[in-house]
Amino acid sequence: METPKNIRVHKEAGVLELVWTDDDVSRIPFRAVRQDCRCAACVDEFTGRQILEPDSVPESIMPDDVSLTGNYALKFLWSDTHDSGLFTWNHLRSIARRLDANDA
Numbered sequence: 001m002e003t004p005k006n007i008r009v010h011k012e013a014g015v016l017e018l019v020w021t022d023d024d025v026s027r028i029p030f031r032a033v034r035q036d037c038r039c040a041a042c043v044d045e046f047t048g049r050q051i052l053e054p055d056s057v058p059e060s061i062m063p064d065d066v067s068l069t070g071n072y073a074l075k076f077l078w079s080d081t082h083d084s085g086l087f088t089w090n091h092l093r094s095i096a097r098r099l100d101a102n103d104a
């Protein structure tokens with residue numbers, strides 16, 4: 001289980017910054033997090049098909065609130081009022097890795 005030792009919400013830069021225990025740093029744009037929400041409203045829980053239309057997420061999406069759930073996940077209250085998704089550490093790190101791979 002990968003765990004961040006530091007979590008910062010950079011609203012000016014529009015990114016969630018996570019510093020992992022191996023000192024790797026992930027900076028994930030808020031929009032990429034919101035677009036990868038896997039709650040029952042965003043992903044069909046039986047087929048795994050994404051219901052959320054990624055392009056429908058506003059460029060200006062912001063978390064109005066970010067809170068820890070247990071010590072395994074983050075919960076966001078998004079500026080589009082969506083708040084039903086939980087993002088585990090592994091999920092967030094996988095989003096960051098995918099973005100890094102796309103940049104390379």
Ligand SMILES: [Zn+2]
Nearest residue numbers: 037039042085
């Ligand atoms: Zn969702």
